[in-house]
Each structure stands twice: as C-alpha cells, then as structure tokens.
Amino acid sequence: MMTTKDFEAKQIIFIFLQPKEIISFQNDNILIKTADRKIKYQITCYRIFALFVVGHFVLTSGLIQRSHKFGFPIFLMTNGFKLYESFGGHMEGNILLRKHQYEYQGLELGKHILMNKVKCQRENLNLQRDKSEELKKAIAALDRYIKEIEYYQGNLEGLLGLEGSAARIYFKQEFNNVQWGGRKPRIKNDYINSTLDIGYTVLFNFMDALLRIYGFDTYCGVLHRQFYMRKSLVCDVMEPFRAIVDHQIRKSINLQQCAEEDFQLVDHRYLLKWKENQKYIQFLMKGILQYKMDIFVYVQQFYRAFMKQKDAKDYPVFEMIK
Structure with missing residues (x-):
C-alpha cells in the first residue's frame, strides 16, 4: 500500500x-x-x-x-x-475489510464523524476576525450541537436532523460577507451554491481515490445508509473536510476570485463559464492541497482503526489548524 x-x-x-x-x-x-x-x-x-x-x-x-x-x-x-x-487505481480482494464493513451496525462512528464536522465548522467561524454578537451566538450554538451529537441516543434521522440544524446556523455566518439565501445542495440557484457544489465534487473524488487505495467498498457507509449507486462511505469520510472548501470559497470571494459574473444562468441554474473552469479549480485545489497530507493520514488511520474494529473514540480526528 x-x-x-x-x-x-x-x-x-x-x-x-x-x-x-x-x-x-x-x-x-x-x-x-x-x-x-x-x-x-x-x-x-x-x-x-x-x-x-x-x-x-x-x-x-x-x-x-x-x-x-x-x-x-x-x-x-x-x-x-x-x-x-x-x-483504475483501486485495490481488489481486501475481503476482511469488506466483511467488517458489511457487519458494522450502530451510530457511534457516524456520531464521531459528525462531531468532527461541526467542530471544523466552528473553527471556521472562529477564524473570522470581526466577532459580532451574532457570530458569537452561532459559535456557542455549534458548541451545544457538538455536545448534543456526542450524547445522542436516538435514531439516524434524528442525528442527521441535529447536523442539519447546525449546518443552517453555520452557513449563515460562514458566508456573512455576502448577501446569500443559504445552502441548497445541487440546486445551483446562486453562484455560491454552484461553487460549493464544484468544490465538494473535487473533494469527493479525491476522497474516493484515497479510499480505493485500501480496498474499501465505497458504496457501504457508516453514516449515510446504502442507496442505489451512491458512494455512501465517500460521503461519510469527506464530511469533516467540507469546511476546507467552505473556507477557501469565503477567502476567494473576499479576493474577488469568485464572483457572480463568472457564471451564466441556464434554466434557472448558475453554471460556471467554460473559460473560468481552470481558475476555479486552481483556487479550490489550493485549499484542499493545503491539507493534502492531513487528509491522507486521516484515511490511513481510518482504515487501520476499521481493520482493528476499534471504538469510535479511537478513530482519527481532523483539525482545521492551517
């Protein structure tokens, strides 16, 4: 390997x-x-x-x-x-790993991943220099959601509900540098949502490539449950790293690298103009590659913990430190 x-x-x-x-x-x-x-x-x-x-x-x-x-x-x-x-680029025949995947039950590992995600979102907000009262309240709210997720004992739908509530608070403050209606995945109803979709797509495929190295069945998740043709495990493992994309897009908006005029409106959807493709990939990849080794080590440790069937608390944690 x-x-x-x-x-x-x-x-x-x-x-x-x-x-x-x-x-x-x-x-x-x-x-x-x-x-x-x-x-x-x-x-x-x-x-x-x-x-x-x-x-x-x-x-x-x-x-x-x-x-x-x-x-x-x-x-x-x-x-x-x-x-x-x-x-191409994947390991075949890691039967023991896949056996562990198919036998896994419970929400503890999913809770661990979501706590890590909300902690990274909190750190993103904390990186902002101007701490308004509204921003401070949002950070405090995310702290409460981290605790709620940690001690949650209900079903999967309730857990995802907590994550969704935290996300609504987070996105409102993460992009408080522009007028924005909030996160709406895949709808592309404005240029920020469209840019987030592009960034998450790049991150998704990067994470998919890393998981393939170890022979994971990327369709078998621990948080996102199995759904036809959805790579649920990739959706799971990328969750803590979405904050990298969010932070990079906020910076790029401030630097005027990301702007509404870079998009064209087609059937009520904001689509990036072809001539802007390379520019957007460059600044989005800059953010992801800043954490290139952190992401690799995280997946490596995730694999080792899964093979040893460790408790959720012993799985890796990603920190927004750069």
Whole structure:
C-alpha cells in the first residue's frame, strides 16, 4: 500500500482539453498536445495520484493500461464538472475489510464523524476576525450541537436532523460577507451554491481515490445508509473536510476570485463559464492541497482503526489548524 512518503511526491492532475487537443504518451509520460501537435503539458506517470480529464476526448487503450500499471484512477468529467466515469487505481480482494464493513451496525462512528464536522465548522467561524454578537451566538450554538451529537441516543434521522440544524446556523455566518439565501445542495440557484457544489465534487473524488487505495467498498457507509449507486462511505469520510472548501470559497470571494459574473444562468441554474473552469479549480485545489497530507493520514488511520474494529473514540480526528 502507499506510504506517507510515497503520497507526498504524488500530484493531482486536472486536464482541461480544448477542441482538437489530444492525450498521448511517450515512454512513461503523459503528454497533452495542442491541435497542431505541439506539447502543451507533460508529466511522468510515476508522480500521478489521480488524473481528472475535463471536456471531450478520445479514450485510448494506452491511457487505461497506464492507469492500471501505475495505480492511479482516472476521472472523466463534463465541462460542468459532472463526473460521468471513473476507472483504475483501486485495490481488489481486501475481503476482511469488506466483511467488517458489511457487519458494522450502530451510530457511534457516524456520531464521531459528525462531531468532527461541526467542530471544523466552528473553527471556521472562529477564524473570522470581526466577532459580532451574532457570530458569537452561532459559535456557542455549534458548541451545544457538538455536545448534543456526542450524547445522542436516538435514531439516524434524528442525528442527521441535529447536523442539519447546525449546518443552517453555520452557513449563515460562514458566508456573512455576502448577501446569500443559504445552502441548497445541487440546486445551483446562486453562484455560491454552484461553487460549493464544484468544490465538494473535487473533494469527493479525491476522497474516493484515497479510499480505493485500501480496498474499501465505497458504496457501504457508516453514516449515510446504502442507496442505489451512491458512494455512501465517500460521503461519510469527506464530511469533516467540507469546511476546507467552505473556507477557501469565503477567502476567494473576499479576493474577488469568485464572483457572480463568472457564471451564466441556464434554466434557472448558475453554471460556471467554460473559460473560468481552470481558475476555479486552481483556487479550490489550493485549499484542499493545503491539507493534502492531513487528509491522507486521516484515511490511513481510518482504515487501520476499521481493520482493528476499534471504538469510535479511537478513530482519527481532523483539525482545521492551517
């Protein structure tokens, strides 16, 4: 399995293909060539952790072969960052791990994950310099929700209800630097919700790639219950790290890197303009990669704790410290 030292040298590569550009190979290097066949970008396969291809292109057997040979997953995305296919870069045959997954019952691990998530949201709010009375009340409310989740003894629906209530308080203050109607997943009714969806999609696929390294069944969750074609475990494990995306978007709004004019309104949905894709991926990945090693170590420790069937209190905790 991949070690911390191995992962440190790896890169997450996004390729935005323009019309008539192609992906080709030379020795063990991936080359991106322009329409006139000049080399636009080149990277060795040894350094790729995950490869994201945005836009339309011709898939060759060489790309698939190198994905399997060097152990990196390939994610194919539309121009709107919707994932439509992924392959490669996963371990097969970790039967004991999957046996533990299928046998797991209870809410303790789910509670542990949600407490970690709300603590990270609290830390995000605490990072704001101007502490208004409303912000202080929101931080105090999140503290109460952390305690409620910790001692909660009800069913899954009630637990998710606590998390949802905490989220409504959090988002109102996290984006108090703009006029905003609140978080509405996947509806894309404004540019902030649309940007959050993009950031969470990138984080989701990064986490999916990490979980595949260890052979998890990513469709079998411990908090999000099984649902047809939903990678519930990825949804679970990424929860504490969503705050990274939130914080980066708030900063990018303040720096005027993220703005409403970067989007076009199509059927009442805010969709990012193609020419802005690379800029948005750059600032969103900047936030995620700042915690690259923290995320890797978290997943590594999560795997070890799961294999040893430890108590929830012995699972890893992510902290927003940077």
